[in-house]
Amino acid sequence: MPGASVAVLPPPATSSSSRKVSLAPERKYKCQFCNRAFSRNTKERPFKCMKCRSTFVRRDLLLRHDRTVHAKDGGIPLHSDGKRRSSGPKTRAIGGPSKSSIALDTSTLEQMEANNDGNLDVEMETAAILVAHLHHKASAAMCADEGAYEDNPSIAYSPNSAAVMESTVTYPSGAIALPQMQWDNFMSPNATAPKAHSITSSTSGSFEAHQPFLGGLKGSLRTSISQGALGSKSASQSTIKTLPDSTPATPGPQSPSSTGAPPVSVKAPQVTTDEERNTILDTIRSYDREHAVPDGFRLPGLGSLNRYLSTYFGMFHHHLPFLHPASFSPIQVSPPLLLAVLSIGALYAFDQDQAYMLHIGSKVLVNQFLQNKENFSSRKCPLWTMQSSLLNMIFASWSGDPKGLEWACSIKSLLANMVAGNRYELKLRQEARAHAKPTRSEWIEDEGCRRTYYAVYIFFGLLTLTYNHTPAISFNEFEDLQLPSTEALWNLQVTDGSSWLEHLNGSPSVTFMEAHDNLFQGESLRYSAFATRVMINALFLEVWYHKRSPEALQDVVTEYKLRLALETWEKSLETCEPESIAVPLSAPHQGHHPLIFNARAMYRNARARLEVDLKSVQEALRYHDPYEVAAAMSHARDRVKRSSEIIKVIQECYNCIETAVSHGIRWVARTSPTNWSVEHPLCGMDLMIILSLWLYRLEHDEESATQEEVDMYNKVRQLFKKHAGDGYMSQLSSVVSRLWGSTLDEVVVWG
Known part of the structure; x- marks a missing residue:
């Protein structure tokens, strides 16, 4: 037992002892035979990583895990207790910049050397830590050198007259880094004179309370801008170029570069001054007439507000673009909708406490509005109530809380009723307009309604896919409704009416039922992503x-x-409208819009559902009990038949996992939570269950495999050859399950 050697003292160091032994600190819990050190004999792991599900017995192990694994995830880097104690307000010298030391602490080196003991794996890990540490210190030194010459009044801003933004280590971008969002105009110079606000002006517990990277943000932005000041390439193009080549090509529209038009970028709305933030606070109070918002509610500070807006419109919006970024003004939009947007933005910023607080605030305000509205009519319900309810339902459904899912399902019929009434009002407006073309403002209002209806329709479809819930909206609701326009037209900035009419006339106008009928007749149509x-x-x-x-x-x-309709849909991707919108996401969509990539995942699942029904697994998922889900998966083994038709389904499963393997399992695990949509883990789970069960049957059934099955099995085996040792090549079903699980465990945005 390691603890038995506590009283044994190490022999005194001789003159011939190496420097490593002489500098090594005394280790009380070590083996008396091999001199290896051990932690205390305990099973408690109290230190939990908030960015993944890993737990640790000591805080230094948690810090090392955060430094090495989550260095480039875009989250908040942790600091040791010593750094946190010494992180008070500091005065920065005005003089010229001085060279910062990039050396490691001697104690750190000695500790690393003492724990190696000639172990090759440990030495390689130590080398990786040293390189990462030096890289981080070098980045911090560069930011400090450049920041010394800047006159940046926004750094000194704090709502509570305390130093909120501190200069610290910034993590440089790398091969598998999350895209570093270029959040410009985080805080206006006008925000240097903060005004005290009464109940909700607080930074405690919010992102600013431990916001280490914003201090060097402006310096790093200036560096990136100065390096590419003459270039006109968008952030999405540079991100896509850093990706590996995508072997499983996702058919889709032309890339933005091939359309001949410059890509249009979506600029996230921002709160520019502290006065605007106070205006938002006053509006929230005016909506909260019953004082039902919890006492602990705090509106985030200016920096966090802008960061949450940036993460929402930069990471989530492209997957469900029903909001209009150009007309989304944080000080004019309804507070429940703003809080719902901020809650999802906070999730993508890894600030879960703030996310839940904002989510609850939005739900309370929406409920107050609906309950206090006299003579409630779905026809007179404003659009923001549907949009707020939709975002709150998305938050609750994918948060991992069964109570949240129960709440979301309880208001499905209410949301569907609001969609039906609002769609009827839209129909009356269009009929009153007769054959006249809508102005740009009228079209934005109508298109925003249509996109919201379809976003609700898509979300209800995902609930059906994941939990086997009966859809609350039938496709008959959208018979004569136009399909959504292209993203370029939705985000178009025009000033004169003639130019607007020219763009509008050049955009295809296809109704839902026309496209539906054509798919079932084997005829493809040209429409947007x-x-x-x-x-x-x-x-x-x-x-x-x-x-x-x-x-x-x-x-x-x-x-x-x-089957004919699904095949026609797949062929129609080649004639889809090209999207000239710049999307700064790291995903293997090859320059196409992420909606095409997401639709492809749904297509694979639809193909699989024609052959395999995993109803029992989906129903078990509703209640979030891992033992019940595991039992349902095991019992579903007999639902995966061995036939020639199932081989086509296995091919779709192969295409799904090949995307992850070809780009790197670790890259997908770290990138997909913040850059891919929620469709991919939801659709992919069904496919991986089917693939694992099919492989298990081939490996254990007494019935001999056909040549077609052998060929497919060897194809899967070849794909996973480098990820599975020789001892596991006969258990491919376990390898697939383990690797797919590893892609879901590393970085967690949703529950």
Whole structure:
């Protein structure tokens, strides 16, 4: 037992002892035979990483894990207790910059050397830590050198007259880094004179209380701008160029560079001054007439507000673009909608406490509005109530809390009713306009309504996919409704009416039912990326309704039509409208809009659902009990048949996992939570269950495999050859499950 050697003292060091032994600190818990050190004999792991599910027995292990694993995730780097105690307000000298020391502490070197003991793996890990540490210190030194010459009044700003933003280590971008969002105009110079506000002006517990990287933000931004001041490439193009080549090509529209038009970038709305923040506070108070918002509610500071807006519009918005960024003014938009946007932005900023607080505030304000509205009518319900409710339902459904999912399902019918009433009002407005073309403001209002309806439709489809919930909106609701426009037209900035009409006339106008009928007739239409995502959602729900029908086994004609519609949808991707919108996300969508990449994941799942029904697994997922989910997965083994048709499903499963393997499992694990949409883990889980169960049956069934099955098995085996040792090559089902699980465990945004 390691503890038995506590009283044994190490022999005195001789003159021939190496420097490593002489500098090594005394280790009380070490083996008396091999001199290896051990931690205390305890199973408690009280130090938990808030960015993943890892736990540690000591804080220094947590710090090292955060330094090496989450250095480039975009989250908040942790600091040791000593650094936190000494991180008070400091005065920065005005003089010229001095060279910063980039040397490691002697004690750090000695500790690393003492723990190696000739172990090759430990030495390699130590080398990696040294390189990362030196790299971080070099970046900090560069930021400090440049920041010394800057006159940046926003750094001194604090709502509570305390130093909120501190200069510290900034993590340089790397091969597998998350995209470093260029958040310009975080704080205006006008914000240097903060005004005290009464109940909700606080930074305690918010992002500013431990916001280490913002101090060097402006310096790092100036560095990046000065390096590419003459270039006109967008952030998304530079991000995509750093990605590995994507072997499993995702068919889609032309890339922005091939359209001939310069890419249009989406600029996140910002709160520019402290006066605007106070205006938001006053508006929240005016909405909270019953004082139902919890006492602990605090509106984040100016820096966090802008960061949450940037993460929402930079990371989440592109996957469900129903808000109009150009007209989204934080001081004019309804407070419940603003808080809902900020809550999801806080999730992507890894600030979960703030996210839940903002989410609760938004829910309370929406409930107050609906309960106090006399003569409630879904036709008169403002659009922001639907948008706020949708974002709150998204937050609650994917947060990992079964109570949140129960709440989201309880208001599904209410949201569907609001969509139906609001859509009827939209129809009356369009009929009153007759054949006249809408002005730009009228079109933005109408298009915002249409996009919100379809966003609700897509979200309900994901609830059906994941939890087997009956859809609350039928496709008949959208028969004569136009499909969403292109993202370029949605984000277009024009000043004169003639130019606007020219762009509007050049945009295709296709209704939902026209596209639906054409797909089932084998004829493809040209529509936008958002419309592509809407139509695959409709086809998936058609498959779901068919498999739940009592006549599904005998209805061969319907199944043939569904296969034809899915094949037509896949072919229509080649003629999809090119999107000239710049999307700064790291994902293997090859320059296409992320909506195409997301729709492709839904397509694979729809193809699989035609052959395999995992209803029991989906129902177990509703209640978030891991033992029940595992049991349902095991019992679903017999649902995966061995046939020639299932081989086509396994091919789709292979295409799904090949995307992750070809780009690197670790890269996907660190990038996908913040850059890919929630469709990918949800759709991918079904496919990985099917693939694992099919491999398990091949490995354990007494029935011999056909040549087609052997070929597919060897194809999967070759894909995972470098990830599985020779001892595991006969257990590919376990390898697939383990690797897929590792992609979900590293960085956690949703629950």
